[in-house]
Amino acid sequence: MSYEPTVWRNGDKITEEKMNKLERGVLNQQVGAAAGFGTPTATVDDNTGTPEVEVTASGPDTAKIFKFAFKNIKGSKGDPGAGLTGEATSLEAIATSESADAATVAAKTNEIIAQLKARGIVL
Numbered sequence: 062m063s064y065e066p067t068v069w070r071n072g073d074k075i076t077e078e079k080m081n082k083l084e085r086g087v088l089n090q091q092v093g094a095a096a097g098f099g100t101p102t103a104t105v106d107d108n109t110g111t112p113e114v115e116v117t118a119s120g121p122d123t124a125k126i127f128k129f130a131f132k133n134i135k136g137s138k139g140d141p142g143a144g145l146t147g148e149a150t151s152l153e154a155i156a157t158s159e160s161a162d163a164a165t166v167a168a169k170t171n172e173i174i175a176q177l178k179a180r181g182i183v184l
Contacts, residue, residue, distance in 0.1 A: 064089060099126035106130075109137045146181035
């Protein structure tokens with residue numbers, strides 16, 4: 062049975078009967094299955110360029126599946142930053158705590174500072 066709306070006029074009373082008729086009419090128009098979602102997926106490529114995303118939907122309205130394909134997210138290689146110039150070198154550790162007298166520790170500390178300066182890490 063199709064819904065026939067009430068023609069309201071100025072001064073009409075809102076009654077329980079008319080409100081229930083309205084509610085039944087709304088309820089009867091709720092046809093079809095509720096919308097739903099499947100499992101969304103996302104992919105990201107290794108390309109550089111202008112970032113973009115392509116979104117596709119598939120499946121029935123009761124189980125829509127969205128796929129997000131991200132492209133060109135990776136940035137291009139930038140300029141090297143300041144510091145870490147020169148070549149890495151190895152430093153010998155102080156052999157034992159017994160051999161770590163003040164002169165040995167001072168010499169090792171100065172050696173480390175010299176290497177940091179040579180690599181551009183400290184001034």
